[in-house]
Amino acid sequence: MPFALLRYGLASKHRPFRDLPPTPDLKRSYDVVIIGGGGHGLAAAYYLSNHHGIRSIAVLEKGYLAGGNTARNTTTIRSNYLTQPSIRFYKEAVSLYETMSSDLGFNVMFSQRGQLTLAHSEATMRSFHLRAAMGKHLGTRIEVVDPQTVRELCPHLNMDIGGQHEVLGGLWHADGGTARHDAVAWGYAKRAAEKGVEIHQRTTVTAIRTAGDKVTEVVTDRGTIRAGQVMQAAGGLNGQMAELAGFPLPIRCMTLQAMVSQPLKPFLDTLVSSANLHTYLVQSSRGEIVIGGASDPYQLASTRSTFDQKEHLAEGALHLFPFLHNVRLLRQWAGIVDTTPDYSPIMGASPLQNYWLDAGWGTYGFKATPVSGKYMAQTIATGRVPDMIAPFALDRFDRFALLNEMGATAASH
Amino acid sequence: MKRLTCPMNGVRDISEFQYLGPVRRTRPDDADAVTRHLFYIENPVGPMIEWWRHRPSNTVFLAERHTGTDEIFRTWLPDGSEQQND
Numbered sequence: 001m002p003f004a005l006l007r008y009g010l011a012s013k014h015r016p017f018r019d020l021p022p023t024p025d026l027k028r029s030y031d032v033v034i035i036g037g038g039g040h041g042l043a044a045a046y047y048l049s050n051h052h053g054i055r056s057i058a059v060l061e062k063g064y065l066a067g068g069n070t071a072r073n074t075t076t077i078r079s080n081y082l083t084q085p086s087i088r089f090y091k092e093a094v095s096l097y098e099t100m101s102s103d104l105g106f107n108v109m110f111s112q113r114g115q116l117t118l119a120h121s122e123a124t125m126r127s128f129h130l131r132a133a134m135g136k137h138l139g140t141r142i143e144v145v146d147p148q149t150v151r152e153l154c155p156h157l158n159m160d161i162g163g164q165h166e167v168l169g170g171l172w173h174a175d176g177g178t179a180r181h182d183a184v185a186w187g188y189a190k191r192a193a194e195k196g197v198e199i200h201q202r203t204t205v206t207a208i209r210t211a212g213d214k215v216t217e218v219v220t221d222r223g224t225i226r227a228g229q230v231m232q233a234a235g236g237l238n239g240q241m242a243e244l245a246g247f248p249l250p251i252r253c254m255t256l257q258a259m260v261s262q263p264l265k266p267f268l269d270t271l272v273s274s275a276n277l278h279t280y281l282v283q284s285s286r287g288e289i290v291i292g293g294a295s296d297p298y299q300l301a302s303t304r305s306t307f308d309q310k311e312h313l314a315e316g317a318l319h320l321f322p323f324l325h326n327v328r329l330l331r332q333w334a335g336i337v338d339t340t341p342d343y344s345p346i347m348g349a350s351p352l353q354n355y356w357l358d359a360g361w362g363t364y365g366f367k368a369t370p371v372s373g374k375y376m377a378q379t380i381a382t383g384r385v386p387d388m389i390a391p392f393a394l395d396r397f398d399r400f401a402l403l404n405e406m407g408a409t410a411a412s413h
Numbered sequence: 414m415k416r417l418t419c420p421m422n423g424v425r426d427i428s429e430f431q432y433l434g435p436v437r438r439t440r441p442d443d444a445d446a447v448t449r450h451l452f453y454i455e456n457p458v459g460p461m462i463e464w465w466r467h468r469p470s471n472t473v474f475l476a477e478r479h480t481g482t483d484e485i486f487r488t489w490l491p492d493g494s495e496q497q498n499d
Contacts, residue, residue: 239456250452253480298432301458301480306415308428341452397452 019190020065023201029226030058030198032380033218035205035241036233037061038070039181039366040358042188042199043373044231044380046104049195051374052381057197059189060220062204066185068235072303072335073366074258074282074292076271078115078176079140080131081408085391086344087138089371092388094140094175096370106187108179109285115176115271116153118320120165124275127407128171141174154270158322165276165319176271178282184369208245208355215245215355229380231356236301236336238359247351249359250397251338253301256363257294257309259332261324263287272320275407279316288330291317295337295363305334337362344403347372347392348385356380357394364405415483419467420474420490433464436475460486 008014032048034041037059048054061067077097079090100108119125128144135142147159150170159167189199200222207219208230218225234241239251264287273280279293293316294309310332318325339362340346346360358376361368375389385393391403415427439450455461458481465488466473477486 237458240458248453250454252454252456253458298463299435299456299461299480300483302483304483306483308415341454398448400448 019186020193020199023203024198026058026200026203026220026223026225027198029228031056031228032231033057033225033227033229034059034231034233035218036068036235036358037189037199037201038066038068038233038235039185039188039369040233040235040361040372040376041231042066042185042192043369044233044358044376045192045197045199045373046188047373047377048381049192049197052377054381055196057192058225059192059197059199060203060205060218061199061201064201065189065199066182069335069337069361069365070181070185070235070369072256072258072333073181074280074290075178075181075366076115076176076273076280076282077110077178077367078173078271080115080117080135080142080171080173080176082131082134082405083344083403084134084138085403086405086408087134087140089388089392090367091138091140091175092374093368093371094177096374097177097179097367100179100184100187100370104187104191106183106190108183108187110177110179111285112175112177113269113271114153115173115273116150117171117173118150118157118272118274118276119168119170120160120274120276121168125169128169131171131408135173143172145170145172154268154272156267156321156323157272158320160319165274178271178284180285181366184366188369188373205241205244210246210352213351214353227354229354229356231358231376231380232350233358233376235361235365236338238338238357238361242350242357242359245350245352245355249338249346249357249394250341251346251360252299254295254337254339254362255300255302255306255334256292256337257296257305257313257332257334258290258292259310259313260284260291260330261289261327262330264289264327268321274316274320277316277319279313279320281317281320289317289324289327301336303334303336305332309334339363341397342402343405343408345372345392346394347376347389348379349393349395417465417476417485418488419470419472420488421472422467422470425467429468431466431468433466433473436462436464456480 209217242249268283340360435455476488
């Protein structure tokens with residue numbers, strides 16, 4: 001292998017290879033149509049084609065591959081949630097990320113560096129004890145740590161002793177990590193395409209035709225397709241997509257904003273997050289400081305940033321690391337998040353028999369990419385919703401069986 | 414800074430305001446629609462009428478805003494007097 005690589009590197013005539021075939025013409029029908037070519041849709045296509053032997057699959061993407069929320073999130077991978085079904089689910093997500101690069105033969109640059117969440121109040125410390133106890137009970141690596149340990153884990157942090165946001169302790173989640181978002185989507189896309197999955201970029205779904213309680217056809221701006229099973233993974237506009245299929249979802253569109261600084265020498269080797277300041281930071285493998293956390297405080301379905309929220313993010317980041325005050329920002333952006341009332345996703349059955357939901361991911365979709373793909377594929381292949389994702393059913397709202405995860409993130413909820 | 418026109422106090426910075434959510438089509442006392450009222454909040458991409466509050470003066474009023482472009486068309490008090498947002 002090293003010699004082959006050397007030969008390839010020194011060869012004067014490179015034979016370029018494409019990870020993905022170009023978008024083909026649409027066929028008349030497919031066994032499975034996946035609406036949304038982001039991480040979730042592609043992961044489901046990968047599991048369907050590689051683990052369940054279903055090859056007649058079309059993934060429809062309105063824009064370019066993984067250019068929606070897969071490109072806009074801040075790539076935090078963690079399982080420090082509050083409820084038992086969530087922790088069990090995200091714990092498997094973390095373990096799938098641990099082996100993803102070797103499973104896919106595609107380097108997703110997973111870096112399991114641990115996540116440190118800071119408490120600036122007694123109330124936050126109490127919620128940390130609850131999260132740590134739940135996490136330990138379910139076998140994740142999580143513990144409440146004192147200010148001295150916080151200082152050792154993150155020596156550059158402003159502890160603000162005696163100040164308004166004094167660090168009283170932290171929640172240390174050693175399982176936490178980060179990965180390269182594009183690589184995750186491209187890895188799944190490449191391995192799915194190898195098995196015959198068709199990825200249709202620049203293909204917008206304009207209507208969904210039904211007969212009785214079944215979907216019959218998906219209408220796109222490039223033609224109409226008959227579909228055996230349909231999976232919806234449309235990201236921020238999941239609510240609007242479900243309306244095309246004829247039913248509402250309990251989703252509100254909010255925007256979440258983030259930004260990155262110019263590259264700096266490596267100094268931050270954990271993910272740092274503060275719920276009180278609604279800010280979190282991570283240093284990317286390129287050295288950029290990724291800063292995220294705040295959503296606009298009213299409903300919005302726009303990908304335009306607002307100055308107020310960017311200023312708020314900068315304020316939080318400078319409070320935690322005051323020496324960043326001279327650093328310039330390189331890029332900034334906003335994404336539309338599909339927020340549910342209990343801040344948990346909606347997976348599985350819809351009011352239509354052959355239409356499956358992978359929606360309501362709000363601010364926590366990226367980390368679930370492999371695990372939702374695995375179980376959504378199992379759902380579509382067998383027609384039965386596995387136990388792992390049954391608690392996230394749409395009908396939980398009718399049963400008042402909510403999964404409240406409102407306090408499990410630093411994104412402002 | 415984004416600005417919003419309060420019907421009582423005129424043009425103010427949006428950070429002075431609290432968002433109280435869309436004007437609802439469902440009612441909480443309708444037993445058949447209770448889950449709908451609690452969990453299925455209006456979520457159009459387009460013009461929406463919603464409740465806002467000016468915090469310092471505790472003025473609660475209505476606004477029509479486009480949720481896709483974030484443009485505020487008009488604001489008015491529940492009893493009717495209207496302000497154009499410009």
